[in-house]
Amino acid sequence: MSDPMIPSLFEGETNLTTTERAVSVVLGLGIAAAAAQPRPNKFLSLAALVIGAGLAIRGATGHCPVKQINHTA
Numbered sequence: 005m006s007d008p009m010i011p012s013l014f015e016g017e018t019n020l021t022t023t024e025r026a027v028s029v030v031l032g033l034g035i036a037a038a039a040a041q042p043r044p045n046k047f048l049s050l051a052a053l054v055i056g057a058g059l060a061i062r063g064a065t066g067h068c069p070v071k072q073i074n075h076t077a
Contacts (some may be wrong), residue, residue, distance in 0.1 A: 018066035025063040032059030 036056030039049045062068050076077070 017070050019071050020062070020066045020068055024068075028059045028063030030063075032061070032063060034058045035059065 035052050039052035039056055043049045
């Protein structure tokens, strides 16, 4: 259950095209997979994993909160 006081970043109408969604999923999974490789810098790996997961979720849901802000302003 979600708290009604905290808005979800990935709720809302779909505002990405099919191409944008596909590219986001592919790039997101690629970045996340690259982050899973052992590296000397653990913080860089964590950052890549978070960014990759965010892109993959963006593509899977079809909603981008940043794009929504740009279109409503």
